Amino acid sequence: MTLEMTPIPYRVRSRRADRAESVTLTLEPAEGLCPTFEPGQFTMIYAPGVGEIPISISGRGRFGGYVQTIRAAGAVSRALCRIEAGDLVGVRGPYGTPFDMGASAGMDVIVAAGGLGLAPLRPVIRELAAHPGRYGRLTLLVGARTPSGVLYPRELARWARHFDIRVTVDRPDDKWQGPVGLITHLVDQIAIGPRRTYAYVCGPEIMMRATADALVRRGVPAGRIALSLERNMKCGLGHCGHCQLGPLFTCVDGPVVTYDHAAPLLEVPQL
């Protein structure tokens, strides 16, 4: 019997250091197949002897497995970023609520990503790009601290076939010719049909709230703005209590929630 807190061994199939100071790993089960996932879900990745952290799933690898992007921030993410192809890690999951792809069918879709927030949105974007006829106008807004901090640059170029893509940065370099400033400015610049728009938003909490508020100001109903909450998740099962945000266990009732539910919780400081 494998208990629900016991990770399953996964092998690092490939490791790619991103320009954006992150590392993208493809992880495959040491034995058997990995479970299916839905856009927005995450796994708990265990660095043996160091610890375990939640990492969103960015897609399927070419030969199966999970593509997951990690930025070195704490002890565990640093250990995972140092890991080499062929190494073993532990994986539990996938966990959490997904981005509801059915909810945006037939609508114009805005995907707004701040920094590493593009990682959990990548499967959303790929799903939209794979079925352009199923959706209306597709817009991708990306905010990053610096031009080199934009994740998946090569794929962005490919997605441009289906998406109106706008990228803004906080700190431009010499070569940058695009917009500078907050992603909310991009929201203010694009055409929005509020009654037929659905938005998927992921990034730092302050960015998500500002983006969602900007969309609401443009008339998009809060119930059609999905965002991915981040809290301290330790178990992924609603058992450890750490990730609570008001009534939500973020790991099982989230991470993806719509803004009508999230807004009253996020506006209370230190809830």
Added chain:
Amino acid sequence: MDKQPNPVLLDALDPLITALRIGGFRVVGPTVRDGVIRFAELSSAAESPTGWTDAQEPGRYRLRQEGELVFGYAASPDSAKRYTHPPRTTLFRWDKGPIEPEIDAPPTALIGLRACDLAALAVQDRVLGGSAAYRARRAALFLVAVDCATPSAVCFCTSMGTGPKAEAGFDLALTELSEPHRFLARAGSERGAEILAALPHRASAPADLAAAADVTRTATARMEPRRFELDGVKEQVAAARTSPVWEEIASRCLTCANCTIVCPTCFCTTVEDGTDLSDGAAERVERWDSCFTFGFTELGGEPVRASGAARYRQWLSHKFSTWVDQFGEYGCVGCGRCVTWCPAGIDLVEELERLR
């Protein structure tokens, strides 16, 4: 059980303890240790706190000798939680892959649980029922409840609707009666009935049942001064998120986590990772944690709930408001442990009334 046989009288506890031990259970019950009633493994009723009673008030707990009762005291700092959800447990070891330990769930008979403790177990079942280790430890328990005769000054189970009489969720329940000293015993499960039938017992008389009803009536009356109306509390606490009362409470609260440790429903845990120096294998340990600790909500190096006020708000709001959202019931059973063991003597019943 299909039919409820009449309760029977037991003259002593030792035959029950012996029967449970012969039945393969380690028997755990109350005993006096370090000036406190604690749960410990018992080999005979002589180790029980016969003739001891407690005085509890906010921030204070004292034992004194009085009367002849075996169960003449209110909630102790221990509860069934220690046995269903241990303070520290190894989740797995890892050596190129996981090595799971056997789940440590020895058959255990818990003697002396009160109605509030049974209610807390039912609450825990809903929170942790998804954990195979919890289910195994829970299934290993044989529960001997005791109707509460002597609630303390901090108890409020009648307000929470959980006591003082044990109504369900036990294998056996006892009502301790005086003059002459005896126990009125009833079974709550088939295996409880089997154990009871095999014990030396006498038939009960209507007078015994009346005396038992009197125990519950007296206990209920003792909690009357503290009784409060539960209706509306969920909404009122949720509406008080930005109340200045939290800051005022935080000026007294030490965020020491005592309340969450003694609480029979508080379930939060964290994990610790390490490496076994003898063989180099990694090890992951789960241990109790508390929403009062500073780093509990740490995200990117900073806690979400940095202030003591936010942490107290989380704890009390969870018990009386968001627990209802999550599980359809309150996370408080009215045992009063958090009030007694708060070094600052913060009484959540008083604070609740101020927030409403």
